[in-house]
Amino acid sequence: MSDTVTFGQDSAPYAPTEIPFNLYKQAAPLKVKVVENRRLTGDSSPNDVHHIVFQFAKTDYRYLDGQSAGIVPPGTDPAGKPHKIRLYSIASPGDGDQGDGTSLSLCVKRVVYNDPETGEERRGVCSNYLCDLNVGDEVAVTGPAGKAFLLPEVKDANIVMIATGTGIAPFRAFLRTRYQQRVADKGQTWLFFGVQHYSDYLYAEELESYEKYEDYHLVTAFSREQKTADGDKMYVQNRLTEHRQALMDLLLQPNTYVYICGLRGMENGILEALTAAARERGLDWNELLAKYNAEKRWRVEVY
Ligand code: FAD
Ligand code: A2P
Numbered sequence: 001m002s003d004t005v006t007f008g009q010d011s012a013p014y015a016p017t018e019i020p021f022n023l024y025k026q027a028a029p030l031k032v033k034v035v036e037n038r039r040l041t042g043d044s045s046p047n048d049v050h051h052i053v054f055q056f057a058k059t060d061y062r063y064l065d066g067q068s069a070g071i072v073p074p075g076t077d078p079a080g081k082p083h084k085i086r087l088y089s090i091a092s093p094g095d096g097d098q099g100d101g102t103s104l105s106l107c108v109k110r111v112v113y114n115d116p117e118t119g120e121e122r123r124g125v126c127s128n129y130l131c132d133l134n135v136g137d138e139v140a141v142t143g144p145a146g147k148a149f150l151l152p153e154v155k156d157a158n159i160v161m162i163a164t165g166t167g168i169a170p171f172r173a174f175l176r177t178r179y180q181q182r183v184a185d186k187g188q189t190w191l192f193f194g195v196q197h198y199s200d201y202l203y204a205e206e207l208e209s210y211e212k213y214e215d216y217h218l219v220t221a222f223s224r225e226q227k228t229a230d231g232d233k234m235y236v237q238n239r240l241t242e243h244r245q246a247l248m249d250l251l252l253q254p255n256t257y258v259y260i261c262g263l264r265g266m267e268n269g270i271l272e273a274l275t276a277a278a279r280e281r282g283l284d285w286n287e288l289l290a291k292y293n294a295e296k297r298w299r300v301e302v303y
Contacts, residue, residue: 014182015153020062020144026085029072029140032056034133035103042199048110049166049202050131051091054139055103062101063144064094065151065173068301069104070142073126085142086126089149089261089301091169093176104141106130107169107202149259149301151177158188158256160247162236162270167262168193168202170301174259179210187215188250190243194221194236194262219243237269244277251288257297264302 024030036053063069070085077083088106096103110131111124133139151174152159159178161171171191178189189210195201201220210216219239226234240247250256251274260267271285278285292298 012153013155014151016064016150019064019147019150020067021147022143022145023061024070024142026070026072026082026142029070029142030056030061031138032061032104032141034135034137034139036105037131037133037135040107040202042197042201045197045199047196047200048131049200050108050110051105051203052108052130052133053092053097053103053105054141058100058102061104061141061144062094063090063104065177066090066149066170067144067146069106069144071106071126071130072140072142073129074140077125083125087143087145087303088130089166089169090144091172093173093181107166107172109166146301148296149261149299152187152255152257152297154255156186156255158190158250158253159259160190160192160250160256161259161261162192162240162266163260164194164236164262164266165200166202167260167266167301168207170261171259172203172206175207175210179213179216187255188217189213189215190217190219190247190250192219192221192236192239194223194234194239194266196222196224198222198225217243217246235269236266237273240270240273241277244273244280247274248277248281248283257299258292260300260302262302267300267302 032054035055038051040049040051041047068087068089070087072085073083090104091107092105095101097105108127108130111127113122115122163171207218211218221234221236221239223233223235228234228238275285
């Protein structure tokens with residue numbers, strides 16, 4: 001495998017000719033260094049989400065926007081076996097937050113829950129390990145993983161991104177590339193982003209900084225602070241319904257790509273909202289979805 005990722009030129013100018021894949025496996029992971037670990041959620045939030053930046057020597061690790069990295073938590077599980085790797089969407093664009101190809105960033109939510117049987121507090125192994133890292137610590141990384149959740153391969157594509165929680169990670173990378181490197185790209189960009197509280201609004205300033213571009217539409221849903229007209233929690237799918245006219249116009253264009261990232265289970269609500277929006281226009285959403293799937297323009301990463 002060559003060290004550089006080159007892109008095609010003509011009809012598909014952004015199609016990578018090579019997708020870096022599993023350059024490192026659990027048996028021989030890459031050791032990277034923590035250079036930043038900061039809390040993203042506000043002081044008043046009950047949720048603890050961190051932006052963590054890992055550094056490596058240039059060319060030691062390569063990835064494309066939208067890929068995931070594997071983290072090997074140190075130690076063993078209760079059965080004495082090494083912990084399984086956990087995947088995290090990479091939150092930085094392929095050349096890293098500093099743009100020099102020597103880092104990757106993650107957006108990690110600390111998992112804390114009560115055991116359904118005993119009620120005892122339990123802490124997720126890997127997310128707690130990551131959120132507690134100090135600058136200078138060494139971490140074992142595998143990957144990158146994922147070959148499908150990549151930016152559109154064509155120029156001037158419309159992108160509809162729908163995220164819940166840490167599902168924003170790959171979209172932060174997409175937006176950096178779209179508005180910092182591909183400014184000549186003329187497509188529409190929609191981002192629907194759902195979190196619990198205003199204080200959970202990850203990367204707020206950065207996401208809002210693109211509002212100066214006419215083709216960028218940012219729509220938020222704060223489920224525990226806003227309600228729908230029916231008095232239900234405000235979710236991303238309710239926002240899709242509110243914007244259904246503009247959205248259906250966009251979804252009927254052949255160069256529109258839809259990305260869904262975040263909570264497993266969010267896709268159903270989205271499909272219901274789009275089914276109703278299509279029906280209003282006398283269209284069958286399932287037919288449209290089949291076309292999207294066949295053309296690989298419906299890209300989902302939920303966990
Ligand atoms: P574990 O020790 O593995 O414990 C998690 C387990 O605890 C669950 O499987 C469940 O059995 C149990 N559990 C959790 N919550 C509850 C609850 N409320 N009640 C009862 N049981 C519960 N995570 C991110 O934070 N950011 C990302 O960008 C991200 N990207 C991902 C991308 C992909 C492709 C995938 C597959 C996953 C991604 N994840 C991401 C999730 C991540 O991989 C881990 O699953 C997550 O961090 C939890 O791992 P852990 O080791 O902390 O928890
Ligand atoms: P809520 O937790 O109020 O039900 P998380 O912080 O757990 O990652 O969740 C991110 C956001 O996704 C929260 O606002 C959460 O709302 C919301 N959410 C939970 N379930 C769904 C769902 N089925 N569809 C869309 N959004 C959801």
